[in-house]
Amino acid sequence: MSREQLVVQRARKSFQTGKTKPLEYRIHQLKSLHRFVSERRKDIADAVKKDLHKSEHGTELFETLGLENEINLAVEKLAEWAAPRPVEKNLLTISDEVYVQPEPLGVVLIIGAWNYPWAVTLQPLVGAIAAGNAAVIKPSEVSPHSAKAMEELLPLYLDKDLYPVVTGGVSETQELLKHRFDHVFYTGSSAVGRLVMEAAARHLTPVTLELGGKSPCYIDKNCDLAVACRRITWGKFVNCGQTCIAPDYILCEPGIQGRVVEEISKSIKEFYTDNPKSFEDYGRIINQRHFKRVMALMEGSTVVIGGDSDESQCYIAPTVLKDVTAESKVMQEEIFGPVLPIIAVSGVDEAIQFINEREKPLVIYVFSPDNKLIRRVIAETSSGGLLANDCLVHFTVNTLPFGGVGNSGTGCYHGRHSFDRLSHLRSCLIKKLNMEGVNSMRYPPHTASKLGWARFFILRRVNLGRLGSVALLAVLAALAAFVAQRFSQ
Numbered sequence: 001m002s003r004e005q006l007v008v009q010r011a012r013k014s015f016q017t018g019k020t021k022p023l024e025y026r027i028h029q030l031k032s033l034h035r036f037v038s039e040r041r042k043d044i045a046d047a048v049k050k051d052l053h054k055s056e057h058g059t060e061l062f063e064t065l066g067l068e069n070e071i072n073l074a075v076e077k078l079a080e081w082a083a084p085r086p087v088e089k090n091l092l093t094i095s096d097e098v099y100v101q102p103e104p105l106g107v108v109l110i111i112g113a114w115n116y117p118w119a120v121t122l123q124p125l126v127g128a129i130a131a132g133n134a135a136v137i138k139p140s141e142v143s144p145h146s147a148k149a150m151e152e153l154l155p156l157y158l159d160k161d162l163y164p165v166v167t168g169g170v171s172e173t174q175e176l177l178k179h180r181f182d183h184v185f186y187t188g189s190s191a192v193g194r195l196v197m198e199a200a201a202r203h204l205t206p207v208t209l210e211l212g213g214k215s216p217c218y219i220d221k222n223c224d225l226a227v228a229c230r231r232i233t234w235g236k237f238v239n240c241g242q243t244c245i246a247p248d249y250i251l252c253e254p255g256i257q258g259r260v261v262e263e264i265s266k267s268i269k270e271f272y273t274d275n276p277k278s279f280e281d282y283g284r285i286i287n288q289r290h291f292k293r294v295m296a297l298m299e300g301s302t303v304v305i306g307g308d309s310d311e312s313q314c315y316i317a318p319t320v321l322k323d324v325t326a327e328s329k330v331m332q333e334e335i336f337g338p339v340l341p342i343i344a345v346s347g348v349d350e351a352i353q354f355i356n357e358r359e360k361p362l363v364i365y366v367f368s369p370d371n372k373l374i375r376r377v378i379a380e381t382s383s384g385g386l387l388a389n390d391c392l393v394h395f396t397v398n399t400l401p402f403g404g405v406g407n408s409g410t411g412c413y414h415g416r417h418s419f420d421r422l423s424h425l426r427s428c429l430i431k432k433l434n435m436e437g438v439n440s441m442r443y444p445p446h447t448a449s450k451l452g453w454a455r456f457f458i459l460r461r462v463n464l465g466r467l468g469s470v471a472l473l474a475v476l477a478a479l480a481a482f483v484a485q486r487f488s489q
């Protein structure tokens with residue numbers, strides 16, 4: 001039996017004991033996860049420093065703060081999320097109990113990506129624990145220091161059987177995917193997303209795919225360009241451009257291209273000094289393979305800012321390319337690096353058309369003082385999310401569902417959305433054995449008169465919420481008596 005099979009079996013066996021059903025148990029595990037984050041901050045920061053050259057404060061801001069927020073919210077709201085959810089009833093069910101009961105799915109497989117190795121792996125885990133599932137956690141092998149730290153340290157805090165960490169690369173992930181899970185939560189590229197979905201389909205296992213793609217950023221010429229470009233510079237170059245929701249490229253009118261370049265240049269200096277290479281808050285490309293990939297994307301384009309690099313350190317300076325066209329190499333795939341192309345469009349009409357001719361992005365950014373223009377972009381395009389006049393921060397609002405659409409992903413999470421995504425929302429209807437008369441209309445023989453009553457009971461919309469329960473029962477009793485009498489004749 002392979003290690004992966006053993007781990008999955010153990011997780012399932014442990015789940016089947018029913019241990020995760022009580023909310024107190026889940027809360028206890030969530031609090032342990034919180035304790036892990038606060039006690040192991042230094043270990044987490046050291047690992048991320050080795051993987052991505054991120055500073056300690058940077059790691060806290062971008063990796064663990066959001067995680068702590070998600071845990072705190074889940075602990076606070078779990079009782080509310082897990083409670084039965086009464087739903088509106090129709091005339092046929094007025095005296096019944098009709099509600100939705102969230103229940104755990106079973107064993108969830110979480111496959112994480114390397115760019116924010118802790119956040120994208122452990123945030124789905126918060127949802128999995130809250131919803132009462134077991135979860136097999138597979139961190140990305142591309143960020144090896146974080147994966148190793150997770151494998152060594154997480155079991156010191158969480159139940160080892162229910163929440164095991166499995167490290168390894170493609171073959172280990174493929175081995176895991178041969179087994180049956182009750183949900184697969186994958187974060188990574190669209191290409192691998194397809195393989196994950198295919199493997200899950202063999203077991204009819206539902207998936208959440210948190211993918212990437214090219215997220216456009218439209219800048220209206222009437223913007224305060226200094227503010228807009230500072231926010232864009234921050235969103236693009238944080239983590240050395242390796243952010244799934246980083247603005248991938250800028251669309252703007254040719255008349256403002258010069259000022260956009262100027263303002264971005266100022267912001268780069270403001271954030272990362274004249275020498276980003278030796279500045280502690282400027283990151284590195286994860287490995288040489290990605291370094292070469294990003295460098296090759298620049299071929300054939302005009303560099304107006306940055307462009308210098310050092311392969312030995314996987315360093316690429318914050319770079320801006322101008323006069324890029326749809327045919328340029330850099331426009332053929334998600335950049336996922338510190339390279340920002342500017343494409344000239346004649347205005348918002350052409351920007352919308354440009355966006356709509358391509359795959360649906362994970363997010364669309366629009367910078368404009370004009371609310372009407374913003375609403376127009378919302379109405380005439382589609383994407384996982386839309387953020388106006390800022391970058392990235394929609395990720396931090398845990399009441400907003402976070403996820404893609406089409407090529408940028410399927411399913412969403414954060415806050416209650418994670419809980420719902422990783423729960424089965426079970427429909428429950430509890431009837432009593434009395435009031436049999438009302439049922440006569442559905443029993444054979446089927447007659448025109450019975451059908452008429454069925455039409456009345458099923459199609460009639462009444463606002464039952466406005467009637468008190470005594471009035472409701474009175475209405476029901478009268479109807480039942482009437483129907484029973486009709487059909488007994």
Ligand code: NAD
Pocket residue numbers: 111112113114115116120138139140141142168169170173174187188189190192195196209210211212213243244245334336362403404409
């Ligand atoms: P990656 O190489 O770390 O792969 C992700 C996971 O898939 C890893 O755990 C890896 O082991 C596994 N994997 C790789 N190849 C596989 C295969 N052939 N079969 C089975 N499993 C395999 O990450 P990546 O794909 O380079 O990640 C970058 C992409 O992820 C970008 O497109 C980015 O936009 C996207 N991303 C999306 C989000 C989001 O929340 N939507 C977050 C982070 C990253």
